[in-house]
Amino acid sequence: MSDVDWRRDYRQATEAPPVGARARVWRAMTVAKPASRRWLMPAFAGAMAAGVLLVLALWPRAVNEARAGDGFAYVATTATLSREGRHLALGAGRLALSVWGAPVQVDVRGRRVEVEAARAVVEVAGDRVRVLPVDGSVLVDGERVTASPATRAEAGDVGALCALEPTDAPLTRAEARATVAFEAGAWSDAAAAWSEVAASSSLRAEVALVKRGELELRRLSAPEKARATFDEAAARFPAGSLAMERSLSALEAAAALADWQDVARRTQAFETAFPTSERLGEVRRARALALYALRSVAEACEVARTLSQPVPFQAECASHER
């Protein structure tokens, strides 16, 4: 094909539009308005992109996440985790959880783990779910599992979790645990929990000591221990806000032990320390009885004279006076 040929042919072929093209295009232009539908494609693309983003956002992903606040903290490691308030759902990975406020519920592979005033690790490895209390106890499908050296060892390091807790979280947790145990009638557990708080240098230790002493005196039938606990409280917090209650309880412990010498000594100390106490009458009565038990009848009768109610040995006092 020569030079002249293609140029000539091309010019001829493209010289004029086909017959009727002008009218056809005019009709199309005046009837159809493609421009009006131009928004369709961007709108469709936008909707698709939004859909993809939504799916990506909602798709469960393995994450490392650490959060604290509202009475609990957790560290999730390569976990698929969702959270709604105090309700966590763990699909996979490891969750170390510390609760010092209201209880937190963890749903994991169809099982329900309730954590209250405790630290625990929940792990999903393959099809296996492991719940390992580190501190306190948790309910797994309603069954209580308590921390032990074995579960602590299996749970491994929870240092990152401790770093998230407020400094007084262990105390708050122990107090909450003591309350839970008390309400459940687990007196020993409650006393042990109070011991944890009492071991701290916080002012809350005084309350913990008194509460533990009360448990030992009234629930655990251990007046000897109770008296030692109240004495410890008196030694550590001589001007404590619970001094009067603690002194009365120590007095009760001594009486339960029939240690009349000690009762007499404590009643005298009470009268000196709290001369205006409304419980003074009861304390004096206890002193009179203790002195009588110690066979100091004259002294006992002298105390009894100051009491408004008669004592059991009232007749003996009358003959003694004569």
Next chain:
Amino acid sequence: MNARRHSGHSPVDPPVLPALATQVADVPQEASALVGRCRAGDEAAWRALYDGHFDFAWRTARRLGLPEADADDAVQEAFQVAWARLHTFGDGRFSTWLYRIVANVVAARLRKRRVRDVFDGLFGRGPDDAMTVDGRLEARDTLARVERVLRRLSREKREAFALHEIEGLTHEQIAELTGARVETVRTRLFYARKEFAVHAHAMGVEP
């Protein structure tokens, strides 16, 4: 091949674009007056402007390498764009302004066509394989082969080549039409010829 074509054309405007102007009604005063009436919402004026420039627009689209099957749609789109942007038309020649719109529309359509060809290639159907039986027959024609060679050039080179080699415009006229400098047009033309020769040789067209 061109039995369907007619040769009814509008009056002429020879001064700047001799080849194109042989069939374009673009007397500046008349076109400006029509544009003025269009802006005032006169549809009859728009129809007159359309009738006077349809052949020019169609021919421009075809000579820039657009296949005949796409030409009607491209011209329709170009006139719709022109109508929407009529307020931006200044003091120049209406045909020059319309040419740029048509060239833009053609460039966009050829770009989409190239993308489509690439996608067809991805699935094992090259642009040649994708043709219909009629297309295959047509591809044997010089016309189709020239179109395909033109489509392979970049927009700037294609315009320079088509306006010079097919329309017969001078460098200065092409510069005015495309808004480029004369030196730039010369450079584009130089490279366009070289590139056209390579592609044309491969397709059996003698450059």
